[in-house]
Amino acid sequence: MTERTRRFPTQARAASTVEAILDATFQLLEETGFETLTTNHIAARAGVSIGTLYQYFADKNDILAAMAQQRAEKVRDSIAAMLIEQPNLGSVRPIVRALMNGFEGSPGTRHALLGALFSKGDEVLYRHHELFLAAIAGKAQLDIELTPERAFILTHAAVSLLRASAAEQDLALDPEALEDELVRLMEAYLAALRTA
Template sequence: MARGGTGVSGRMKPVEKVRKSPRQSRSRDSVACILEAAARILEAKGEAGFTTNAVAQRAGVSIGTLYRYYPDKQAILLALAERETEAHRQAVIAVTAGEPSVARDRALIRAFVQAFARRDQARRIAMKAMLAEADHAELAARFSAAENGLKDAAGRPLSRVQAFVLARAVHGALRAAVLEGVDFLQSREFEDELVRLGRAYLGYRPVVVA
């Protein structure tokens, strides 16, 4: 049984994310095995089969070794989500390097949606756990790469306040869509509305987004 918390899907008390940072190669290998085992269990059995004992057994480590790095299964979920958000951050940086256009803005919104909406079960469960538990400011900071270099319709860089408001508006809509389990998260209409929201805030004239 996992220690601490009330379960994966229920609202939990604040959790300790990582007890010990892996510095040696052997420690990093153990952490990688634990996270990979967790992902495989979530993919095969979902939340019902996800326990720290099951993860330790699948990873080939003792339960004591697992608890050395992760105090409970929620911490493992958050670590999985953090691994995914870093990959997403790199994708966002690549998108924002392009010239401002409707196509670029759509690609940026699509990258944000895909960060939370990919269909593989393990990733979806981990990201939902992060959205439910993470401090909103901390979560938004992980995606702040998208804010750097943004300009309004006149070509002026956004101020910190403007970038904050725009980013939180998009993050808030995505967070609500994921946590409420809406059926239009990956729809073209939802994507269109987020593109319109962003471009309207930046001062572009309303157009039919393509």
């Protein structure tokens, strides 16, 4: 048996264990919220020992950050694919919807995940911004010139507003109305760019 063959099951098991931990964390966040979430509860729900959990994650915030990063990557990749496949979308609604639905769950869950994503600072958004631009470079044929300033506004405006809406849960913003307003904002900016 080759070394590669011996390692693969271990890697697959490790990936399966990590996914079980992430799934258990999401379930517990939805059921009981962030305040009562503990690594012991997560390990029990995932069906792993607490020692196994600590082999992969330092604490519950580390788990939340991994969950948030995973979701952010999926959103980023799906939006890049949209722009590459259909560079001149009739509306930005699919992009706004992808951003809004990328962090599924209750408002409390979204707040916990977005908080964890940005817990190491706002450079997280910068890294995703750079990776997004690299993913579409030379592949997406957009109908506007995407200068660094315009790309900054387009990638940061909606994300920053969604982050604020998750943090300000007392406002009880209606998700459908918020989506409509974000679409209006982004489409007005794009329309202004097209006539500039």
